Amino acid sequence: MSRENIITINGQEFKFEPGETILDVATRNGIHIPTLCYLKRASSPTGACRMCVVEVEGARNLVASCSTPAAPGMVVRTDTKRVIEARRLNLELLLSSGNHNCLVQDLNQDNWTDFQLDSLKIKEHENICPAYGRCRLQDLAIQYGVKPRFIPKKTKYPVEENPFFIRDFSRCILCGRCVQACNEIQVNNAISFGYRGADTKVVAKGDYPLTNSDCVFCGECVQVCPVGSLVPRSVIINKVLPNEVKKIRTTCSYCGVGCQLYLHVKDNKIVEVTGVEDVPPNYGSLCVKGRFGYEFVHHPERLKKPLIKENGKFREAEWDEALELVANRLKEIKEKYGPDSMGFLTSARATNEENYIAQKFTRAVLGTNNIDHCARL
Ligand code: SF4
Ligand code: SF4
Ligand code: SF4
Ligand code: FES
Incomplete structure (x- = not known):
C-alpha cells in the first residue's frame, strides 16, 4: 500500500x-x-x-x-478525554444559547443510557418543544449527559408563522444548515444570516416574514434544521411525537419526476412528508407540493367516484358505467366527425408510463396525432 x-x-x-x-x-x-x-x-x-x-x-x-x-x-x-470534554462544553454552550427547555426535567435522571421517550409524560408537559424526540441537539445532550449549565439567553425575535411551518428563533443554534440548503441545494437564495453578534438571526431579504420574501416554501430548510427552530405546522397541530408515527416510503404523485418521499402517518392520517435522503432522483429535496400538499388525501370533498352530468347536474356513478359512457361517446364522435376532430391533453400529474399509454391510446385506438401535454401550455 x-x-x-x-x-x-x-x-x-x-x-x-x-x-x-x-x-x-x-x-x-x-x-x-x-x-x-x-x-x-x-x-x-x-x-x-x-x-x-x-x-x-x-x-x-x-x-x-x-x-x-x-x-x-x-x-x-x-x-479522547479532551475531545469528549470539548464536545460536552460545546453542547452546554449551545443549550444555553436559547430556549432549550426540553431537558430540564429529564436531566435529573441518573442513567442516561436508559433514557426512553415517554410520550405520556411529554404530552402532559406544557410548552414542550415540538422537536422533542426528533432533535439532534437533544440526542447529543442525552448521549453526552450534558445539562444546560449556563443561564439560557433570551431572544428578542418573536415566533414567525406561515401556512406551512413555524420559525422559532429562540431555538435556533445558528448552524447555518438552512441557509446552505436554501442557497446551495434548492438555489432559491431566500435566506441568509442577518445582524451581528448576539443579534444574529436567519433572515429573508430586508428581514421581512418569509411570506413577503423570495421563499417558495419548498421546506428544504425545515428538513435540514437539526433542532426545533423550523417545524412543520402539522407536526405542532397534531402533537406528533416520533414514536407515534409510521413512516411509509412512496413516490410523489404530483409530477413525473418521481421524487421519493416518506409519509409520516399517525392514527391513519398523514401528518408530515419528508424527502428520502441519499436516493435519486431528489436526494431528500422536495417542492412545496410534494412536501406540504397532502391535505387533499383526507379532504371531505375529495372525489372518490366518477361523476356523470345529466340535465346540467352531476351524479355519482360506478367506474364501469362511466367508462362505457366515455367509450361510446368517443366512438360516436370518431364515426361522425373523423378522428382529427378530437384532441387529447395528458398531464404532469400522471406518471411517465400513464402518459405513454395515453399517447398510444390516442394514436393507435382513436387514430389521431392530436396529443399534447400540459407542460407545453
Ligand atoms: S430544540 Fe432540541 S434541544 Fe432545544 S428544546 Fe427543542 S428538543 Fe430540546
Ligand atoms: S422554504 Fe425553501 S425557499 Fe423558503 S427559506 Fe426554506 S429552503 Fe428557502
Ligand atoms: S437550520 Fe435551524 S438551527 Fe440551523 S440556522 Fe437554520 S433555523 Fe437555525
Ligand atoms: S463544525 Fe463540523 S459539524 Fe459543525
Missing part, C-alpha cells in the same frame, strides 16, 4: 482520496463522529458548531473534522 494517502484514525489505517476530509474518511469506514452543522450536499462546511472536533497528533488545538482535509501520515483520535 502506498503511504502517500494513508491516514490513521483510532489506531486503524485508512486510504483516502484527495479532497476528502477526516469526517469523510471516518464516516466511510464506519467511525461515528457527531455533527450538527455539517450538511452533506453543501459546497463547503461552515465549521459553525465544533461538535465534530477530533485530536490530531502534533496539532496544538483540536480540529473540526468536517473541514480539515485528510493528509498523508495524519494520526487522528476521535474519542
Whole structure:
C-alpha cells in the first residue's frame, strides 16, 4: 500500500482520496463522529458548531473534522478525554444559547443510557418543544449527559408563522444548515444570516416574514434544521411525537419526476412528508407540493367516484358505467366527425408510463396525432 494517502484514525489505517476530509474518511469506514452543522450536499462546511472536533497528533488545538482535509501520515483520535470534554462544553454552550427547555426535567435522571421517550409524560408537559424526540441537539445532550449549565439567553425575535411551518428563533443554534440548503441545494437564495453578534438571526431579504420574501416554501430548510427552530405546522397541530408515527416510503404523485418521499402517518392520517435522503432522483429535496400538499388525501370533498352530468347536474356513478359512457361517446364522435376532430391533453400529474399509454391510446385506438401535454401550455 502506498503511504502517500494513508491516514490513521483510532489506531486503524485508512486510504483516502484527495479532497476528502477526516469526517469523510471516518464516516466511510464506519467511525461515528457527531455533527450538527455539517450538511452533506453543501459546497463547503461552515465549521459553525465544533461538535465534530477530533485530536490530531502534533496539532496544538483540536480540529473540526468536517473541514480539515485528510493528509498523508495524519494520526487522528476521535474519542479522547479532551475531545469528549470539548464536545460536552460545546453542547452546554449551545443549550444555553436559547430556549432549550426540553431537558430540564429529564436531566435529573441518573442513567442516561436508559433514557426512553415517554410520550405520556411529554404530552402532559406544557410548552414542550415540538422537536422533542426528533432533535439532534437533544440526542447529543442525552448521549453526552450534558445539562444546560449556563443561564439560557433570551431572544428578542418573536415566533414567525406561515401556512406551512413555524420559525422559532429562540431555538435556533445558528448552524447555518438552512441557509446552505436554501442557497446551495434548492438555489432559491431566500435566506441568509442577518445582524451581528448576539443579534444574529436567519433572515429573508430586508428581514421581512418569509411570506413577503423570495421563499417558495419548498421546506428544504425545515428538513435540514437539526433542532426545533423550523417545524412543520402539522407536526405542532397534531402533537406528533416520533414514536407515534409510521413512516411509509412512496413516490410523489404530483409530477413525473418521481421524487421519493416518506409519509409520516399517525392514527391513519398523514401528518408530515419528508424527502428520502441519499436516493435519486431528489436526494431528500422536495417542492412545496410534494412536501406540504397532502391535505387533499383526507379532504371531505375529495372525489372518490366518477361523476356523470345529466340535465346540467352531476351524479355519482360506478367506474364501469362511466367508462362505457366515455367509450361510446368517443366512438360516436370518431364515426361522425373523423378522428382529427378530437384532441387529447395528458398531464404532469400522471406518471411517465400513464402518459405513454395515453399517447398510444390516442394514436393507435382513436387514430389521431392530436396529443399534447400540459407542460407545453
Ligand atoms: S430544540 Fe432540541 S434541544 Fe432545544 S428544546 Fe427543542 S428538543 Fe430540546
Ligand atoms: S422554504 Fe425553501 S425557499 Fe423558503 S427559506 Fe426554506 S429552503 Fe428557502
Ligand atoms: S433555523 Fe435551524 S437550520 Fe437554520 S440556522 Fe437555525 S438551527 Fe440551523
Ligand atoms: S459539524 Fe463540523 S463544525 Fe459543525
